Amino acid sequence: MKIVDPVKTLQAKFADGLIDVDERSSARVYVSIDPARVTDIVRFLFEDLGARFIIATCLETRAGMEILYHFSFDSLGVLVSLRAVVPMPEPRIDSVSPIVDGAEYIEREIADLFGVEFVGHPNPVRFLLADDWPEGVYPYRKEYKGQYPYRTEEELEEVREQIRQRGTK
Amino acid sequence: MKTTIPVGPYHPLIEEPELFRVVVEGERVVDIDWRTSYMHRGIEKIAESKTYDQIVFLVERICGICSTSHPIAFCNAVEDLTGTRIPERAKYIRSVVAELERIHSHLLWFGLAGHYIGYHTVWMWSWKYRELVCDLFERISGNRQSYAMLKPGGVRQDIKPSEYKGIMAAMDELEPKMNMFIGAVLDDPVILARLKGVGNLSREDAIKRCTVGPVARSAGVDIDVRRDYPYAAYDQVSWDVITQTGGDVLAMAVVRLLEILESIKIIRQCIDQMPEGPLTEEILEVLPGEGIGIEEAPRGECFHYVRSNGTKVPDRVKVRAPTYSNLPSFRSRFIGERVADIMIILASIDPCYCCTNRIVRIENGTSVQTFDEKALLEMSWERTKALEKGLSHTAGRLLKL
Numbered sequence: 322m323k324i325v326d327p328v329k330t331l332q333a334k335f336a337d338g339l340i341d342v343d344e345r346s347s348a349r350v351y352v353s354i355d356p357a358r359v360t361d362i363v364r365f366l367f368e369d370l371g372a373r374f375i376i377a378t379c380l381e382t383r384a385g386m387e388i389l390y391h392f393s394f395d396s397l398g399v400l401v402s403l404r405a406v407v408p409m410p411e412p413r414i415d416s417v418s419p420i421v422d423g424a425e426y427i428e429r430e431i432a433d434l435f436g437v438e439f440v441g442h443p444n445p446v447r448f449l450l451a452d453d454w455p456e457g458v459y460p461y462r463k464e465y466k467g468q469y470p471y472r473t474e475e476e477l478e479e480v481r482e483q484i485r486q487r488g489t490k
Numbered sequence: 491m492k493t494t495i496p497v498g499p500y501h502p503l504i505e506e507p508e509l510f511r512v513v514v515e516g517e518r519v520v521d522i523d524w525r526t527s528y529m530h531r532g533i534e535k536i537a538e539s540k541t542y543d544q545i546v547f548l549v550e551r552i553c554g555i556c557s558t559s560h561p562i563a564f565c566n567a568v569e570d571l572t573g574t575r576i577p578e579r580a581k582y583i584r585s586v587v588a589e590l591e592r593i594h595s596h597l598l599w600f601g602l603a604g605h606y607i608g609y610h611t612v613w614m615w616s617w618k619y620r621e622l623v624c625d626l627f628e629r630i631s632g633n634r635q636s637y638a639m640l641k642p643g644g645v646r647q648d649i650k651p652s653e654y655k656g657i658m659a660a661m662d663e664l665e666p667k668m669n670m671f672i673g674a675v676l677d678d679p680v681i682l683a684r685l686k687g688v689g690n691l692s693r694e695d696a697i698k699r700c701t702v703g704p705v706a707r708s709a710g711v712d713i714d715v716r717r718d719y720p721y722a723a724y725d726q727v728s729w730d731v732i733t734q735t736g737g738d739v740l741a742m743a744v745v746r747l748l749e750i751l752e753s754i755k756i757i758r759q760c761i762d763q764m765p766e767g768p769l770t771e772e773i774l775e776v777l778p779g780e781g782i783g784i785e786e787a788p789r790g791e792c793f794h795y796v797r798s799n800g801t802k803v804p805d806r807v808k809v810r811a812p813t814y815s816n817l818p819s820f821r822s823r824f825i826g827e828r829v830a831d832i833m834i835i836l837a838s839i840d841p842c843y844c845c846t847n848r849i850v851r852i853e854n855g856t857s858v859q860t861f862d863e864k865a866l867l868e869m870s871w872e873r874t875k876a877l878e879k880g881l882s883h884t885a886g887r888l889l890k891l
Contacts, residue, residue, distance in 0.1 A: 348719060349570065349782060373713070374700045375784075376814070378795045380806040389795070391782070395713045400782060423700025423818050427810075449530055461535055 327370055327394050327401060328352070331362070338362055349400050351389075356405040356414050359390075363403070363417045366392050372401065374421045379431040381463050386412040386437050390424075407437065416442040434461035452487075453480045492520065497832065510820075510836070514829055522824045524817060537807035542568055542642055542776060545807065549794070550636055552809065555598060558591050559787030560809065561640035563794040566721050568642040571781025571796055572773050579767045580644035582760045584722040586657070587630075587639050588785070589753040589760075593664070594623040595788035596746040599837075600675075603743065606833045607684045608871030612675060619667055622660050629656060644770030654761050661754050668754070672747045682740065683877045689823040689835035691737030699818040703790020704745045705838075709737030715786035727759040737823075739838040776800070787812050830873040 328342060328350050338358035343351040354362055366372045372392040379388050385408040392401045407414050416439035418425040428439045429448035436459040439445065450460075459465060472480070497510040513521040533552060537545050549560040562584060569576060597620040604612030624634040630649055631637035639645050649657075675681055691701070696709035706713055714731040716724040732748040734741035778800040785792045790812030799805040823835055 346570075351780075371697075373697070375791070375793050376808070376810040378806070378808040380797055380808075391793070391795070393718075395718045398718050400719070400784075402782070421700065422698050423815060426814065426818070460532070 327366075327372070327397070327399060330370065331365070331401075334365060335362055348398055349402075351402045351404055353404045353406075356407050359403070359405050360415045360417055360420065363390060364420050366401070366403075367421050370394070374423050375400075377424060377427045377431065379435045379437060379461075381435065381461075382406070385409045386435060388414060388431070388437065390417070412437040413440060414438075415440050418442050418444075433459075435459055436462065452484060491515065495829070497836070512824070512829075512832060517828050517830075519824045519827050519829065519832070522820055524820070534807050534809060537804065539803060541802050542773075542804065545804070546640055546642065547638065549807075549809065550638065550640075552811065554635055555595050556591060556787045556789065556792075557636045558587050558639060559785050559792045560794070560811075562588060562722070563783045563785035563787075563792040563809075564796070564807075565640050565642045566783025566785060567781040567794040567796040568773070568776070568783070569781070570783055571779050571798055572642075572776055574643050574771055574773055576644050576771050577768045578723075578765045579648075580769055580771075581723040581726075582764050583639070583645045583649050583769075585724060585727070586649060586757055586760045587637060587645075588722065589756045590623050590626060592753045592788045593750050594620050594627075596750050597623070599746060599788075600743065603739075603834065603837055606837050606867065606870055607681070608867075608874040609681065612681075615671060619664060619671070622664055626657060626660050629653060641770060643773045644768070646769075648769055649764075654764070657757065657761055661758055665751070665754050668747070668750050672751075675747070676744065680874060680877050684834065684874055685740035685743060686738060687736075688739045688831050689737075689827060689838055691819055691823050693735070693737070695822040696737060696819065699822065700815050701790070701819045702815045703786065703788075703812050704742055704749070705737070705790060705816045705819060707731065707733045708741035708745045710735045713791075715784050715791050719784055721783075721785065723760055723763075724756070726763065727756050729756050729759075739834055742838050776802070789813060790816060828873075830869045833867065833870045 328344065331352065332339060332342060335354075335358065338355050338361065340353040340355060343353075345351060363374075367374060372394050375391040375393050377388055377390050379386055381387075385406050388405050388407065390403040390405070392403070393399075394401065405414060412435070414437065416424075416428055418428055418439070419441060425442070425444065426448060428442055429445065431437050432439055432442075432445065433447055433449045436457070447454075493514050495512045495514060497512055509524070511523040512519055513523075533548060537548055540548055546561045546564060549564045550557050552560045568574075597616045601613045601616035601620070604610065604616060627637055628634050630653060631639055631647055639647055691705070691709045693710045696706050696711050701709070701711070702713070710733055712731060712733050715721075716729075717731055729752045732745050732752060734744050776798045778798055780795065780797045783794045783796070792812055793808075793810040795806070795808040796804050797806040820835070824832075827835060
């Protein structure tokens, strides 16, 4: 499919899914989307328009967890960033990994560091955090001030025993 | 019978220790899984407490080999965020530094690739020529690595006109040697037998798995940030994007070797056309907003995202190094390959080198044999030797050259 203006194409296709389109410059476009429509829009960009998925970015704002999906139209030199804001305290969004293979790791990373749940992720296991990192502590959130959960020697031994029993796969 | 070989967590080839679980049946690989972050440094989190000028030094330390790629990407992001247009001379200096770095990085990779397949002549040659570039860097910036040339809005140090002659002389010395080197390497039947058709990556897979840089270009995906999103002085000089087909290790080697020649071309033109003028454009304030900076590092596209809240420190910095995008391609490339080829396929995407390593062979859940880097290298070398025997009439041609 030959595309001339990806933003116009996107606007025509998803009139209801787009909240705001901000064409910052000829090479940078930020599109706010309805989080519920993320898989449809990503599928359209990646499969139909042939955009390359660069990476996703997550950051914590007052409105909630803001997830940006950066796509590149290399032949046009246009970078389209989809912005989906998911509300706290339980941020949750559909996973795009079943569509975009290259999104699997970054979604696991965001789940580890920001505690965003990606619904339908094919392999939702830890990616960055250590095996003995406690549940519910998300190091890249603003509330986290760099404290590693302190453990006594007995507690450490307990963790070691757990890891021993689990074994290496 | 299926056997799992964990490669890592202290890994022979990748800069950050990571664990590959390679499932093999006999000699052939049937599956691969990946686990990382044994050495996560939290640079993105640290960046949230540093000023924009300081972060340039911080991101320079993400990678020791491509130590100018991350600063360029970050500066691009800050300039995108503030709408700064950098002076012409700064653009040219950035291009010269980035291309010199590409030459030394590709030569470093080729030397290591030669080492992994047991071709130590290639290794020594490649690193010998790399010294030319490292010496140039020392003259220009005072450092062989981590040059600290960049700052948001321009460059920190000038390349003095008195240095032009030395740079041109080094390029003149390097070019014929590179031509000879490329000819010798691509002519060698044993190297061809070791690299050709190993770790194939189809164009569809390269696109589907979102690969970037030389990995994507070797599979026939025509992308290059320098051309698609021009930054520095790349839109003012003439050069070509190198692509190959097949996506095997040989295609990747060819892409990298030919890119060295393109880099030499770019550096010559930049020095010839180097305009006079100031080195930096002052950035007085950073308003709330966001910016994206991308840069073609030697290993592929390097991506930085910066969100500002109007204070002197950013709200969020996101860094995506090229290897992150290239690792998923292993899934396509490993299946069906030989264990002896693991080393060269892992090396082919040019991950950076890390300290120690160990490989344990596990059968039925218990460790029966521990391979270290030496053992794995010997397996790889044995295969080269066996090939050499089979091709004895042509073997050793490289040594005679």
